[in-house]
Amino acid sequence: MSHTLTEKILARASGHESVSPGDIVDVSVNTAFIHDVFISGVVEEFSKLPHKKVWHPDNIVLIADHEVPAVSEWAGECYKTMLRFAEAQNIKRIHIAEGVCHQLIPEKGYVGPGMVIVGTDSHTTTHGALGAFSTGIGTTEMAAVLATGKIWLKVPETIHFELSGALSKGVYAKDIVLSMLGILGAEGATYKAIEITGSAVKDLTMADRLTICNMGVEMGAKNALFAPDATTMAYIKDSGASASDMTHVDSSPSYAQTIQMNLSEIKPMLAFPKGVDDIHPVEEAIGTEIHEAFIGSCTNGRYEDFVVAANIIRGKKIPEHVRLIITPASMHIYKRLIADGLALDFINAGAMITNPGCGLCYGKHGGVLSKTDVAIASNNRNFPGRLGHKDSQVYLASPSTVAWSAVHGKISAPDKV
Amino acid sequence: MSETIQTKVWKFEDDIDTDQIIATQYLVNPDIHDMARYAMEIPKPEFASSVQKDDIIVARNNFGCGSSREQAPQVLKTLGVKMILAVSFARIFYRNCINLGIRPYEISLSQYNLFDDQSKVTFDSQNNCIEVQSESIRLNPFPPFVENILAAGGLIAHVTQQFNTNQEKK
Numbered sequence: 237m238s239h240t241l242t243e244k245i246l247a248r249a250s251g252h253e254s255v256s257p258g259d260i261v262d263v264s265v266n267t268a269f270i271h272d273v274f275i276s277g278v279v280e281e282f283s284k285l286p287h288k289k290v291w292h293p294d295n296i297v298l299i300a301d302h303e304v305p306a307v308s309e310w311a312g313e314c315y316k317t318m319l320r321f322a323e324a325q326n327i328k329r330i331h332i333a334e335g336v337c338h339q340l341i342p343e344k345g346y347v348g349p350g351m352v353i354v355g356t357d358s359h360t361t362t363h364g365a366l367g368a369f370s371t372g373i374g375t376t377e378m379a380a381v382l383a384t385g386k387i388w389l390k391v392p393e394t395i396h397f398e399l400s401g402a403l404s405k406g407v408y409a410k411d412i413v414l415s416m417l418g419i420l421g422a423e424g425a426t427y428k429a430i431e432i433t434g435s436a437v438k439d440l441t442m443a444d445r446l447t448i449c450n451m452g453v454e455m456g457a458k459n460a461l462f463a464p465d466a467t468t469m470a471y472i473k474d475s476g477a478s479a480s481d482m483t484h485v486d487s488s489p490s491y492a493q494t495i496q497m498n499l500s501e502i503k504p505m506l507a508f509p510k511g512v513d514d515i516h517p518v519e520e521a522i523g524t525e526i527h528e529a530f531i532g533s534c535t536n537g538r539y540e541d542f543v544v545a546a547n548i549i550r551g552k553k554i555p556e557h558v559r560l561i562i563t564p565a566s567m568h569i570y571k572r573l574i575a576d577g578l579a580l581d582f583i584n585a586g587a588m589i590t591n592p593g594c595g596l597c598y599g600k601h602g603g604v605l606s607k608t609d610v611a612i613a614s615n616n617r618n619f620p621g622r623l624g625h626k627d628s629q630v631y632l633a634s635p636s637t638v639a640w641s642a643v644h645g646k647i648s649a650p651d652k653v
Numbered sequence: 654m655s656e657t658i659q660t661k662v663w664k665f666e667d668d669i670d671t672d673q674i675i676a677t678q679y680l681v682n683p684d685i686h687d688m689a690r691y692a693m694e695i696p697k698p699e700f701a702s703s704v705q706k707d708d709i710i711v712a713r714n715n716f717g718c719g720s721s722r723e724q725a726p727q728v729l730k731t732l733g734v735k736m737i738l739a740v741s742f743a744r745i746f747y748r749n750c751i752n753l754g755i756r757p758y759e760i761s762l763s764q765y766n767l768f769d770d771q772s773k774v775t776f777d778s779q780n781n782c783i784e785v786q787s788e789s790i791r792l793n794p795f796p797p798f799v800e801n802i803l804a805a806g807g808l809i810a811h812v813t814q815q816f817n818t819n820q821e822k823k
Contacts, residue, residue: 260796273680274723284813285813286813308681357720358719358720358745360721374745376753380809383812384812388798423718426715619673620672621695
């Protein structure tokens with residue numbers, strides 16, 4: 237019997253010859269990461285356990301990204317808790333205000349193909365882009381992982397997307413994943429894995445794959461992944477990640493469902509306000525006035541995203557009624573924007589550039605929306621109140637669509653204003 | 654122990670996300686009891702002040718979707734909720750419930766439709782049944798592995814028990 241990539245990884249990591257959907261297995265973890273919002277909770281739960289030391293300090297990563305710079309009197313204590321825990325447990329992989337966790341994990345080489353990754357953030361599905369099994373967990377669960385290096389998992393069924401064709405000009409990975417959300421809905425993949433294959437995958441960059449896997453959780457998925465290929469190997473050669481856990485991919489595994497997508501048929505898409513799965517072509521909202529435009533986040537805050545946006549924005553002026561906010565996902569990306577002149581293109585157009593972080597995307601700081609604000613944003617969520625006031629409205633879109641809309645002060649597409 | 658108890662139903666629709674269970678701005682509150690006063694503030698403002706110990710939440714699809722914040726099930730536990738019935742749960746929330754010792758039971762849509770908000774139903778703990786509108790809903794038992802965690806009172810207690818057992822063996 238042939239197995240899906242998720243089944244292959246979980247079999248290896250649990251020491252079984254093979255596993256099947258529904259099996260509950262005890263899985264060894266390669267990388268466990270915790271961010272600033274949950275560090276206090278994890279440390280508190282860990283302190284209740286009789287284990288005095290973490291299972292292996294080099295497999296643990298601590299990242300302060302949500303509360304940087306501090307947004308409350310509480311944040312500074314979170315950093316200190318993180319620093320104290322790192323020192324006490326000899327954890328060397330600690331990054332305070334260096335970037336968003338879902339950018340740093342791949343960038344720093346903490347994820348490689350075949351690995352099992354867990355993080356205290358729902359968007360941990362992102363790292364399946366490199367052919368890993370990667371999923372978000374809670375604080376109590378993380379404390380148990382720190383103590384034992386293991387986690388219980390129920391082997392998920394796999395939904396298979398088979399991608400063919402090529403994207404048209406002006407259509408991006410974000411439009412692919414929004415289209416997937418349109419097909420499956422916000423719960424279509426609950427408890428399940430999403431595996432993406434097909435002739436079109438070779439043309440997707442690592443940034444594209446990270447965008448798609450990032451929003452796997454918006455469909456309810458436990459994990460989302462691409463099989464490792466030449467693009468993956470080139471990426472980890474740069475990042476320094478290990479490929480030693482890589483398992484070979486079976487031909488024709490048994491999927492719960494296969495969905496064919498021809499990328500040439502995909503158009504620029506939007507998630508309409510208050511529903512990540514309320515998906516419509518951009519055409520349907522052309523002309524809607526916006527007050528804030530956001531390019532950033534763990535979904536679309538990568539260098540490639542800013543190149544697309546800068547090519548649209550360069551030399552233009554953002555209208556007075558729009559706040560354009562640019563948030564690179566890591567300091568490494570930020571430095572490239574400065575070195576290559578993109579940062580200046582954005583500033584000259586009237587944009588604000590913020591430090592790497594999660595503040596805006598989780599409604600905390602750096603662009604909080606008012607009651608009557610309408611925003612277009614490249615992030616992953618638009619639940620009521622997610623980016624500010626519960627009545628504010630957020631359209632999710634690709635960096636390209638956000639950039640066009642920012643330039644015109646209303647939702648726009650390249651040939652439609 | 655094997656008593657039947659009368660409990661009140663708090664009924665919710667689809668896609669109650671963790672931001673609605675407990676909004677981001679309250680997460681900084683170091684006191685879980687204080688934080689719990691704002692549970693369900695957007696979908697049901699009266700919930701936090703009126704919910705009683707052992708009341709049950711009945712929700713439709715995708716309950717607990719959104720962020721991985723464990724404060725979401727934690728505030729519900731703090732308010733005395735021990736059992737949540739939903740047509741489906743978001744995955745992380747479901748796991749967090751088990752790891753905190755809250756019982757998340759899946760029910761069918763037709764069973765969901767039997768419940769009225771604020772109505773009283775009877776929970777029979779011996780038979781693991783809920784009597785509602787003269788029907789008896791049998792709650793599906795958890796796999797033994799999960800039941801062990803719930804029986805220990807959550808994952809921390811379970812891992813501690815395992816550690817202590819291993820120490821005794823040594």
